[in-house]
Amino acid sequence: MPLFAIPFPVLDPVALEIGPVAVRWYGLAYMTGLLGGWLYARAIFANQKLWDGKPVAGAAIADDLILWITLGVVLGGRLGYVIFYDPRFFFAHPDQIPALWNGGMSFHGGLVGVCLAVWLFARSRKLPMLSIADVACAVAPIGLFFGRLANFVNGELFGRVTDVPWAMIFPDGGPQARHPSQLYEAALEGLALFLVLRYFTHVKKVLPMPGYVSGVFFAGYALARSSAEFFRLPDHEHFLSIGWLTPGIAYSIPMIAIGILVIWRARRRTAAA
Numbered sequence: 610m611p612l613f614a615i616p617f618p619v620l621d622p623v624a625l626e627i628g629p630v631a632v633r634w635y636g637l638a639y640m641t642g643l644l645g646g647w648l649y650a651r652a653i654f655a656n657q658k659l660w661d662g663k664p665v666a667g668a669a670i671a672d673d674l675i676l677w678i679t680l681g682v683v684l685g686g687r688l689g690y691v692i693f694y695d696p697r698f699f700f701a702h703p704d705q706i707p708a709l710w711n712g713g714m715s716f717h718g719g720l721v722g723v724c725l726a727v728w729l730f731a732r733s734r735k736l737p738m739l740s741i742a743d744v745a746c747a748v749a750p751i752g753l754f755f756g757r758l759a760n761f762v763n764g765e766l767f768g769r770v771t772d773v774p775w776a777m778i779f780p781d782g783g784p785q786a787r788h789p790s791q792l793y794e795a796a797l798e799g800l801a802l803f804l805v806l807r808y809f810t811h812v813k814k815v816l817p818m819p820g821y822v823s824g825v826f827f828a829g830y831a832l833a834r835s836s837a838e839f840f841r842l843p844d845h846e847h848f849l850s851i852g853w854l855t856p857g858i859a860y861s862i863p864m865i866a867i868g869i870l871v872i873w874r875a876r877r878r879t880a881a882a
Contacts, residue, residue: 681726689718754799828868
C-alpha cells in the first residue's frame with residue numbers, strides 16, 4: 610500500500626442537462642472519438658499521395674461510413690459485453706442491456722460489429738472492402754483512446770492492487786490503491802497504436818496494399834491489450850481466467866494470428882500484381 614494514494618477525482622457523470630435530457634461524460638467521450646475518427650477518415654480518403662494517386666473513394670464517403678461504424682460499435686460492443694463478460698447478470702436483468710450510460714462495452718464485440726458494418730457498407734457501395742477496412746482501422750485508435758477515458762470517468766475496469774506512486778483509490782475498488790489501467794490502455798491502444806498505424810499509412814504508404822493496415826491494427830491492438838491486461842483487474846469469475854490468462858488476452862490471441870495472416874496475404878497479392 611503506497612504512503613500516498615491519489616483519490617479518484619469526483620466527477621459528476623452528467624456533463625450537461627438540457628431540460629429532461631442529460632448528457633453524460635461517458636457518451637461525450639464516445640461521441641468525441643467518433644467525430645475525431647470521421648474527420649481523420651475524410652483526410653485519409655482525400656490525400657491522394659497515400660493511395661499512390663488512386664484513392665478508392667472521395668472524402669465524402671466517410672460521412673456515410675461513420676454512421677455504419679457507429680452502429681457497429683454500439684450494437685456489437687454492447688452485445689459483446691453482454692455475451693462475453695456478464696451473461697448471467699444480463700439474462701437475469703434484460704432491462705439493463707440498453708443501459709449504455711452505466712458503462713459496459715466490449716472491444717471484441719465492437720470489432721465484430723464494425724467488421725460486419727464495413728463489409729455491408731462496402732458491398733452496398735461496390736467498394737473494395739479491404740481498403741475501406743484499412744481506413745476504419747487507421748482511425749479506430751481515436752475512438753479507443755476516448756473510450757478508455759470514458760471507462761476512467763465511470764470508474765470502471767480499474768487495475769490490480771499496487772504500490773506505484775501514481776496508484777489510485779477507485780470508488781468501487783475498495784480501500785486499496787490500484788493501477789489506473791484505463792489510462793494505460795488509453796496510452797497503448799489509443800495513442801501508441803495510432804502512431805504505429807500512422808507510420809504505415811503516411812510514411813510507408815501501404816494503403817495501396819489492401820488489408821495491410823487492417824493486419825497491423827489487429828496484431829497491434831492484441832499486443833497492446835494483452836500488455837495492459839497484466840495491470841488490469843481480471844474477472845476471476847470468468848471461465849477464461851486461468852492463471853495469467855484473462856478474457857482480454859484470450860480474445861486477443863486469435864487477433865495476432867489473423868493480423869499476421871492478413872499482412873502476409875496483402876504483401877503476397879501486391880507481389881503477384
